[in-house]
Amino acid sequence: MKHQYPPTALLSLAVHLDSRYRVKIIDQRTDSQWKRHLQQELKKGPICVGFSSYTGEQINFALEATRYVKNNSDVPVVWGGVHPTILPRQTLENRSIDFVVKGEGEETFPELVMALEKQKNISGVRGVLYKRNGTIKENAPRPPIDLNNLPELPYHLVDMRKYIVRFNNRRVLSFEASRGCVNRCAFCFIQNLGQQRLWRALTPERTIERIRDLKERFHVEGIEFQDYNFFVDLARSKRIMQLMLKEKLDVFWMACARINNVMRMDRSYLRLIEKSGNTRFALGVESGSDRILRLIKKDITVKQVLAASKKLSRTKIPPFYSLMQGFPTETEAELRMTVGLALRLLRENSRAKISIIHCYRPLPGNELFDLCVNHGLKAPSSLEEWGKYDMTAVGFPWLSQKRRKQVRAINFLSLFVDRKFEEVESKTVWAFSAMYRPIALRRLKKFNFSLMLAPTLKDLYVRVKQ
Numbered sequence: 441m442k443h444q445y446p447p448t449a450l451l452s453l454a455v456h457l458d459s460r461y462r463v464k465i466i467d468q469r470t471d472s473q474w475k476r477h478l479q480q481e482l483k484k485g486p487i488c489v490g491f492s493s494y495t496g497e498q499i500n501f502a503l504e505a506t507r508y509v510k511n512n513s514d515v516p517v518v519w520g521g522v523h524p525t526i527l528p529r530q531t532l533e534n535r536s537i538d539f540v541v542k543g544e545g546e547e548t549f550p551e552l553v554m555a556l557e558k559q560k561n562i563s564g565v566r567g568v569l570y571k572r573n574g575t576i577k578e579n580a581p582r583p584p585i586d587l588n589n590l591p592e593l594p595y596h597l598v599d600m601r602k603y604i605v606r607f608n609n610r611r612v613l614s615f616e617a618s619r620g621c622v623n624r625c626a627f628c629f630i631q632n633l634g635q636q637r638l639w640r641a642l643t644p645e646r647t648i649e650r651i652r653d654l655k656e657r658f659h660v661e662g663i664e665f666q667d668y669n670f671f672v673d674l675a676r677s678k679r680i681m682q683l684m685l686k687e688k689l690d691v692f693w694m695a696c697a698r699i700n701n702v703m704r705m706d707r708s709y710l711r712l713i714e715k716s717g718n719t720r721f722a723l724g725v726e727s728g729s730d731r732i733l734r735l736i737k738k739d740i741t742v743k744q745v746l747a748a749s750k751k752l753s754r755t756k757i758p759p760f761y762s763l764m765q766g767f768p769t770e771t772e773a774e775l776r777m778t779v780g781l782a783l784r785l786l787r788e789n790s791r792a793k794i795s796i797i798h799c800y801r802p803l804p805g806n807e808l809f810d811l812c813v814n815h816g817l818k819a820p821s822s823l824e825e826w827g828k829y830d831m832t833a834v835g836f837p838w839l840s841q842k843r844r845k846q847v848r849a850i851n852f853l854s855l856f857v858d859r860k861f862e863e864v865e866s867k868t869v870w871a872f873s874a875m876y877r878p879i880a881l882r883r884l885k886k887f888n889f890s891l892m893l894a895p896t897l898k899d900l901y902v903r904v905k906q
Contacts, residue, residue, distance in 0.1 A: 446603040449492040458594040492521035501826035526805040540569040596649040612662040621668040626808040628769035644679035662692040670695035681716035694720035702748040728781030729774035755788040766799035797854040849889035
């Protein structure tokens with residue numbers, strides 16, 4: 441991908457700040473001169489510097505920038521985002537961090553900024569953790585936000601040309617129309633986040649209004665809904681699709697759903713999805729083993745997955761199934777079931793695609809992480825250790841050397857078993873992928889991963905491109 445998704449978390453923090461303060465957003469992903477730009481801002485004496493971080497290597501980058509702030513100023517540092525919300529006290533134990541915003545920050549962060557500006561007592565700012573005389577203090581939590589009361593994101597604070605992603609050579613922008621997830625998947629970071637378990641959504645009318653504005657301002661042709669599940673409320677989703685057609689928005693759209701949702705949709709509903717321009721219908725399958733599906737509390741069965749696949753195969757809706765491997769206690773037979781299910785889903789629907797079959801990545805804050813600890817995973821005990829937590833590794837203690845080799849091979853081969861490569865702009869990738877696809881399919885069908893040279897060629901290609 442030549443472009444990144446917009447820094448939605450940082451833009452969200454500024455929705456109430458932008459009208460009262462001068463806000464500067466620095467995106468380390470797209471700004472190679474971020475240190476110089478950060479230094480320029482520090483010289484202006486800002487009220488504070490805020491960071492948003494997910495679990496894994498993002499923490500390293502945020503820590504590097506945090507230390508830069510502390511080494512060059514006495515400006516307060518505030519951390520927020522998924523990881524600090526899951527482990528707020530451990531995050532605040534880092535001596536370079538002064539405050540943690542726990543949960544949604546659109547209202548909490550502006551209140552904190554105002555308190556810092558006016559040197560008021562922080563104890564009344566809900567959703568904040570802070571330090572007092574070496575002790576960590578935690579304020580009362582903040583109630584969940586009604587998305588309909590939030591202004592539109594202040595896109596003018598960033599160069600949006602960097603954030604228009606291309607899908608089949610068409611311009612796409614991501615967009616959040618709902619927040620939260622009502623499901624209980626044991627592998628998801630949302631499991632122990634109270635606010636995120638509560639599903640909230642923009643009204644259909646507000647959703648269409650925002651999409652129309654994005655299309656007109658940024659000349660995008662498609663919208664990718666960032667929602668964890670676009671179809672929690674089928675009536676609401678139906679109204680949005682009807683309005684897309686009525687208002688003649690003329691945009692294609694992509695969204696996530698669940699197998700359970702598909703089983704509740706009748707033919708007319710599926711027809712509406714087709715007519716309204718859906719080009720990716722993402723469905724979480726995760727495993728081909730019913731035992732693993734029960735273990736991860738997916739609340740679906742393989743039988744239901746196949747029934748949904750059959751239902752969608754009668755439509756023009758292009759399903760995109762996500763799958764994982766490498767769960768603790770997963771056997772080789774169960775891994776073969778997952779590979780077999782992936783190939784069957786592709787075989788039964790020529791429009792279907794699958795995700796790369798990633799290795800399961802243990803995230804803190806849920807019961808599956810606790811199971812991983814029981815199977816030998818050493819949980820990081822500090823923010824610095826979490827920064828070294830490799831989110832792409834497969835060297836987990838419950839995976840034998842043989843299994844690690846299988847996981848790496850399946851991960852690589854799953855890149856080529858369908859036509860995902862057509863979404864990439866590189867002609868080199870197209871050519872290699874088209875030639876390698878029959879080999880990848882044959883290897884997965886035979887479960888044969890010996891003497892694989894292609895991953896080495898891929899690594900060489902990446903190094904040359906970099």
